[in-house]
Amino acid sequence: MATLSTLDLITRLVSFDTTSRESNLALIDFVRDYLDGFDITSELVFDESGRKANLFATIGPEDRSGVILSGHTDVVPVDGQTWTNDPFEVWERDGRLVGRGVADMKSFIAIALAKVPDAIAQIRKTPLHLALTFDEEVGCLGAQKLVPILEQRHPRPRACIIGEPTLMKPIIGHKGKRSLRCHVHGLECHSAMTHVGVNAVEAAAEMVAYLKSLARRFRDEGPFDPDYDPPYTTVHTGHIDGGTAVNIVPKHCLFDFEFRHLPEHDPETILREIHDEAERLSIEMRQVYARAGFDFQMISNITGLATNGDEEIVAMVKQLTGVNGTGKVSFGTEGGVYQHAGIPTVICGPGSIEQAHKPDEWIALEQITACETFLDRLINRIAAE
Ligand SMILES: [Zn+2]
Numbered sequence: 001m002a003t004l005s006t007l008d009l010i011t012r013l014v015s016f017d018t019t020s021r022e023s024n025l026a027l028i029d030f031v032r033d034y035l036d037g038f039d040i041t042s043e044l045v046f047d048e049s050g051r052k053a054n055l056f057a058t059i060g061p062e063d064r065s066g067v068i069l070s071g072h073t074d075v076v077p078v079d080g081q082t083w084t085n086d087p088f089e090v091w092e093r094d095g096r097l098v099g100r101g102v103a104d105m106k107s108f109i110a111i112a113l114a115k116v117p118d119a120i121a122q123i124r125k126t127p128l129h130l131a132l133t134f135d136e137e138v139g140c141l142g143a144q145k146l147v148p149i150l151e152q153r154h155p156r157p158r159a160c161i162i163g164e165p166t167l168m169k170p171i172i173g174h175k176g177k178r179s180l181r182c183h184v185h186g187l188e189c190h191s192a193m194t195h196v197g198v199n200a201v202e203a204a205a206e207m208v209a210y211l212k213s214l215a216r217r218f219r220d221e222g223p224f225d226p227d228y229d230p231p232y233t234t235v236h237t238g239h240i241d242g243g244t245a246v247n248i249v250p251k252h253c254l255f256d257f258e259f260r261h262l263p264e265h266d267p268e269t270i271l272r273e274i275h276d277e278a279e280r281l282s283i284e285m286r287q288v289y290a291r292a293g294f295d296f297q298m299i300s301n302i303t304g305l306a307t308n309g310d311e312e313i314v315a316m317v318k319q320l321t322g323v324n325g326t327g328k329v330s331f332g333t334e335g336g337v338y339q340h341a342g343i344p345t346v347i348c349g350p351g352s353i354e355q356a357h358k359p360d361e362w363i364a365l366e367q368i369t370a371c372e373t374f375l376d377r378l379i380n381r382i383a384a385e
Contacts, residue, residue: 003117004034006368007097009110011090013073014099020074020138023051027073031055031113031132038116045146052134054146059119060127065155067313067382068129068343069375070162070334071109072136072143075101081359096362103351103363108163108371111350115375122383129157136334139179139300143334151341159313160338161378163349165356165363166329168370170317171347173328175228176304176336178267179258181297182207182278184242187289188251197249198285198292201242204253207294208237210277211257214270225262227328233261233270256299263304263336303336311344320377321348321370329353348374 004012016027032042035057045054060066078087078100085091087100097107112130119128131150133142150157164171184207186200215235224231235257242253261267278294285292307314309326318324326346331353335345350371351363 004114006111006114006372009113010097010102010107013106013110014090014101015088017088018074019077020135024073024134025051025053028053028055034113038120045149047134047145054134054142055132056146057130058127059116060123061125064125064127065158066127066129068131068157068160069112070131070160071105072133072334074134074137076137076357083359095365097365098360098362100361103165103361104356105164105349107351107363107368108349111368111371111375115379119379122379124383126382126385128379128382133334140302140334140337143337147337147341157343160343160345161317162333162335162345162347164333164347165349165351165353166347167352168321168348168350168367168374169323170314170321170326171329172307172309172314172326173227173263174305174332174335175260176263176267177258177260177302177332178271179256179299181254181256181299183295184253186251186292189249191247191249194249196288198289199249200253201250203281203285204240204242204255206281207278208255211235211237223262223265228262229330233259233265235259261304263306302332303340305333305335305339305345307339307344307346313344313346317346317348320374320381
């Protein structure tokens with residue numbers, strides 16, 4: 001395949017409807033063919049359904065430890081949003097590109113792909129890896145499949161840059177998140193006979209109240225990190241559904257809750273506390289009905305990111321972007337998955353998260369230029385090693 005400009009590539013990538021519920025294979029095939037045109041081999045890692053794949057490719061020697069450029073290929077739905085034009089057709093307006101995914105985060109992937117010929121021409125010793133993932137927006141599922149494979153590589157990639165929109169500022173931390181659905185199982189009966197039933201709505205309410213007490217405790221007692229807003233782990237119930245009528249003791253109730261934890265606040269400990277409370281509440285319920293109780297189902301799981309500011313990749317990204325400091329952000333990324341695998345990770349990409357997920361999502365052309373300059377410098381830098 002011939003060389004394509006950044007703009008051509010952004011237009012092509014956006015044209016694939018890779019809303020998380022859809023297959024991303026058309027986009028992955030396009031990228032694989034593009035890389036094939038430069039004799040770069042892609043490794044695909046599929047999900048269980050075979051409808052989605054991660055792509056991993058290496059420019060430079062396979063047997064050396066390189067730097068990963070990582071981006072997710074999926075986008076959030078346009079359902080219910082009012083767009084000026086077709087969201088999957090990029091258009092330009094007032095120095096901006098508009099289209100679904102231009103900020104989050106197909107422009108970064110397109111810029112990285114546009115730099116492939118330069119990278120091939122310059123890189124000799126330290127490789128540059130490209131990692132494209134699926135299902136980031138629904139819980140970083142693709143990265144969770146890809147990263148264990150990278151962990152087994154010898155040598156393991158030495159660092160990762162994720163091009164989520166940060167206005168090209170180096171970001172070294174974000175909170176982790178767990179979303180869960182809780183099914184409460186009770187026993188139905190006439191509301192005149194409450195003593196022979198198990199009221200699932202009341203049990204759910206007690207559990208929700210417990211979650212609120214956890215939220216207060218974290219707010220008041222920490223742990224705290226002043227770099228985050230708010231500076232503590234949050235807990236919240238977002239949806240509840242149960243019962244039929246006021247004269248029936250309800251047998252079922254479900255509710256969805258999440259907690260967004262500081263990276264240093266162990267999510268497993270929080271989960272254990274929640275399960276312990278469910279166990280405690282179940283004792284009384286089971287005295288009436290042995291099968292009563294709580295079932296928890298994980299809906300999504302984002303690992304927190306806390307990259308040590310002393311890592312080489314942090315200094316490198318700061319130098320290449322010309323930005324002096326580092327920051328932490330409130331949105332989740334795949335960074336925690338890489339970090340968990342021992343691959344130090346910095347988030348740095350063009351565009352702003354403010355524009356992500358919205359109708360008429362846009363990215364400023366100057367952000368695209370800034371990212372091109374950054375990747376030019378990165379390639380120069382690793383080519384000089
Ligand atoms: Zn994103």
